[in-house]
Amino acid sequence: MMDMKRILVAEDQTDIRDLLVLNLRNAGYEVTDVANGLAALASETARSNDLLVLDLMMPGMDGLDLCKTLRARGCSTPILMLTAKSTELDRVLGLELGADDYLTKPFSLAELLARVKALLRRSELLQASQINAQTQASSLRNGDLEILPVKRLVQVQGKSMDFTALEFDLLLHFAQHPGHVFSRAQLLNAVWGYTHDGYEHTVTTHINRLRAKLETDPLKPELILTVRGAGYKMREAPR
Amino acid sequence: MSVRFKIALTIFLTGLLTAAGVIATVLFAFERFEHEATYYRASAFLERVVARHSDMLAMQERFQDEFSGFLGNLVLFEPDTQLYLLDAQGTVVASSGEVQLPKGFKVALGPVMDAASAEPMPYVLGDDPERMDASAVIAARPLRRAVILNDPAVAGYLYLVCHKAILPQGRLAALQSTFSQPALILILVVCGLTTLLAAWVTAAVTRPLARLTTAVATVSRHGLEDFSTAPGAAQPETLDLPESSARDEFGQLNNGIRAMLNTLRTQWRTLRRLDHFRREGVSNLSHDLRSPLTATTACLETLEGRWVGDASRAADRQLVEVALRNTHNAARLVQSLGDLAQLDEPEFKLRSEVMDVSELLDDVVLRFTERAARQGVHIEAAAPKAPAPLAAVDVELFERAIANLVDNALKFCPAGASITLDAVPTSGKVLVTVSDTGPGIPAADLPHLFDRFYQSRQSAAPATGEGGKGLGLAIVKRIVELHDGEVQVSSVPGTGTRVTLTLPGAAA
Numbered sequence: 001m002m003d004m005k006r007i008l009v010a011e012d013q014t015d016i017r018d019l020l021v022l023n024l025r026n027a028g029y030e031v032t033d034v035a036n037g038l039a040a041l042a043s044e045t046a047r048s049n050d051l052l053v054l055d056l057m058m059p060g061m062d063g064l065d066l067c068k069t070l071r072a073r074g075c076s077t078p079i080l081m082l083t084a085k086s087t088e089l090d091r092v093l094g095l096e097l098g099a100d101d102y103l104t105k106p107f108s109l110a111e112l113l114a115r116v117k118a119l120l121r122r123s124e125l126l127q128a129s130q131i132n133a134q135t136q137a138s139s140l141r142n143g144d145l146e147i148l149p150v151k152r153l154v155q156v157q158g159k160s161m162d163f164t165a166l167e168f169d170l171l172l173h174f175a176q177h178p179g180h181v182f183s184r185a186q187l188l189n190a191v192w193g194y195t196h197d198g199y200e201h202t203v204t205t206h207i208n209r210l211r212a213k214l215e216t217d218p219l220k221p222e223l224i225l226t227v228r229g230a231g232y233k234m235r236e237a238p239r
Numbered sequence: 240m241s242v243r244f245k246i247a248l249t250i251f252l253t254g255l256l257t258a259a260g261v262i263a264t265v266l267f268a269f270e271r272f273e274h275e276a277t278y279y280r281a282s283a284f285l286e287r288v289v290a291r292h293s294d295m296l297a298m299q300e301r302f303q304d305e306f307s308g309f310l311g312n313l314v315l316f317e318p319d320t321q322l323y324l325l326d327a328q329g330t331v332v333a334s335s336g337e338v339q340l341p342k343g344f345k346v347a348l349g350p351v352m353d354a355a356s357a358e359p360m361p362y363v364l365g366d367d368p369e370r371m372d373a374s375a376v377i378a379a380r381p382l383r384r385a386v387i388l389n390d391p392a393v394a395g396y397l398y399l400v401c402h403k404a405i406l407p408q409g410r411l412a413a414l415q416s417t418f419s420q421p422a423l424i425l426i427l428v429v430c431g432l433t434t435l436l437a438a439w440v441t442a443a444v445t446r447p448l449a450r451l452t453t454a455v456a457t458v459s460r461h462g463l464e465d466f467s468t469a470p471g472a473a474q475p476e477t478l479d480l481p482e483s484s485a486r487d488e489f490g491q492l493n494n495g496i497r498a499m500l501n502t503l504r505t506q507w508r509t510l511r512r513l514d515h516f517r518r519e520g521v522s523n524l525s526h527d528l529r530s531p532l533t534a535t536t537a538c539l540e541t542l543e544g545r546w547v548g549d550a551s552r553a554a555d556r557q558l559v560e561v562a563l564r565n566t567h568n569a570a571r572l573v574q575s576l577g578d579l580a581q582l583d584e585p586e587f588k589l590r591s592e593v594m595d596v597s598e599l600l601d602d603v604v605l606r607f608t609e610r611a612a613r614q615g616v617h618i619e620a621a622a623p624k625a626p627a628p629l630a631a632v633d634v635e636l637f638e639r640a641i642a643n644l645v646d647n648a649l650k651f652c653p654a655g656a657s658i659t660l661d662a663v664p665t666s667g668k669v670l671v672t673v674s675d676t677g678p679g680i681p682a683a684d685l686p687h688l689f690d691r692f693y694q695s696r697q698s699a700a701p702a703t704g705e706g707g708k709g710l711g712l713a714i715v716k717r718i719v720e721l722h723d724g725e726v727q728v729s730s731v732p733g734t735g736t737r738v739t740l741t742l743p744g745a746a747a
Contacts, residue, residue: 208592
């Protein structure tokens with residue numbers, strides 16, 4: 001098994017950690033497990049993993065700090081955050097501080113495995129697109145908007161803007177298919193990588209965030225348009 | 240209008256009325272005095288005339304032509320006075336004036352008889368033949384034909400009328416003299432001073448009242464919170480009424496209210512502390528239950544996964560499935576409890592953004608289409624409206640409210656029913672409706688539908704194993720309240736249910 005994906009699980013509660021390890025191993029991943037944030041940091045530094053599953057509340061260094069530290073060190077390994085709090089604040093922080101996805105406890109193993117799979121596939125796709133980048137156009141343009149997929153950079157009228165990973169992927173997906181109408185289900189599959197089942201991560205929320213950042217008047221969108229009863233599309237680039 | 244102003248006004252008006260009364264009395268007394276003086280003079284004059292010319296009736300009959308001149312001569316030196324000779328019925332027979340009276344002209348006989356009677360009168364007002372529109376002071380004396388014979392029959396009257404020509408000037412003079420009276424000026428001055436004094440006294444009386452009013456208004460505006468500790472308050476608005484040292488009713492009222500406020504504040508703090516503990520307790524409990532539930536769920540799922548396809552474990556798998564389903568229900572309930580406790584926090588803030596609510600409905604419909612199809616229920620969002628229903632909503636929370644409503648409708652709807660979501664902008668509001676053609680809700684349950692843990696006895700959820708009993712709709716209510724909206728529900732048993740969320744609309 002040359003291509004076995006490596007996953008690091010950091011969770012302070014032994015029972016849950018053992019179950020995660022057991023099931024991830026059963027699903028065919030190579031799993032390392034640690035009980036706190038500092039150990040996770042050491043382990044991740046020692047060898048690179050393909051995915052990190054972090055509990056938000058851990059003794060020593062919690063998931064958020066770990067996330068921040070890793071991202072600050074330029075580590076781009078996808079991170080799945082586990083949290084017992086369902087307060088929105090940690091949700092947002094989790095995503096805005098560099099986590100790629102999160103699950104609130106109690107979650108089902110099936111859900112966890114689906115997300116792990118989706119995250120790994122996304123990161124694979126990303127790497128593939130980076131490898132292909134030399135052969136592809138290095139940037140996508142649509143009016144004032146310019147996207148540099150390799151650098152994961154978005155510029156509007158030459159000014160850089162910040163996007164979370166999901167927002168960027170959603171925008172990129174639209175930009176790669178201007179004029180194409182996507183239903184919400186198609187977007188979920190293409191961008192999130194799984195059909196989602198919870199309350200969070202709604203397509204609408206993210207479309208709204210994109211509009212808030214990109215549109216002059218988010219209520220009268222010109223870039224990302226709603227096609228009633230069908231879904232959303234990005235306008236075709238003006239010639 | 241403040242009490243102070245009312246009292247001052249009352250006293251001022253009373254003073255003015257008093258002054259007006261005095262003036263009226265003076266004028267009236269003057270007029271009466273004038274009438275009496277005139278009457279007295281006229282009576283005395285007539286007395287003298289009658290004593291001198293006792294047989295005036297006979298004279299008139301004899302010298303008809305000259306008689307008027309004779310009467311005129313009698314009043315030559317009495318200005319504004321006219322003499323008339325009347326017969327017994329009051330008909331004017333002769334007159335001293337130049338005005339030609341119609342033949343047979345009569346004056347009212349009553350005043351004539353009053354004036355002619357032996358009883359002394361203060362004065363008598365009667366007809367003035369020359370000016371019948373106004374009465375004048377009159378005097379009269381009875382005339383008898385044969386004074387020698389002792390025949391008392393009255394055969395006529397000598398009738399005297401005093402014109403009022405002099406009166407207007409007299410009244411004006413009286414008025415002027417009244418106004419120049421030091422007494423009247425005194426009245427006005429006293430009236431003004433009293434008003435000022437009253438204003439001052441009422442001010443002193445109402446000042447403690449004003450303080451109380453301010454304190455009470457502060458309480459009703461801000462509640463019983465203690466502002467001295469409130470952050471950002473440059474001038475802390477204190478609710479502490481200073482203790483009043485006054486022994487009067489106002490002092491007592493002040494201290495009574497002060498004591499009441501203190502009691503209320505203590506109770507309020509206790510209540511808040513308890514409520515905080517309750518919320519925190521629920522929140523912590525919910526939080527602490529998550530890890531064991533996660534572990535249990537994961538265990539059961541692992542077991543189930545292991546036994547998949549093992550025929551000898553079929554019975555065990557069934558047991559595990561039951562355990563798993565119940566654990567899921569418990570997990571949902573725990574999550575709902577925790578969420579509700581969090582939504583109840585006073586510090587909880589919405590992350591609102593203005594959006595087209597109908598887009599959000601589309602999203603919810605999309606999410607439930609599959610489940611609805613499994614149940615044979617049709618679900619759709621109504622056709623888009625123009626203008627778009629715009630509202631400032633916390634997308635995540637509001638979507639959750641709608642999803643809970645749809646979830647609840649799906650729980651009760653039989654196959655073949657349909658669920659419709661709609662958002663309509665109306666006069667500054669947005670009405671979001673979730674209607675279904677399900678079995679409906681008994682009227683008795685409607686008022687409690689959104690209460691926490693309320694579950695109708697008649698229409699208990701079918702045993703589909705959906706958790707979050709009794710909390711889903713409470714969460715809806717709380718979310719809508721956080722959006723400054725309202726929840727209404729109408730239902731016809733057997734026909735369907737319609738839940739309406741009213742949100743404040745947002746300007747485009």
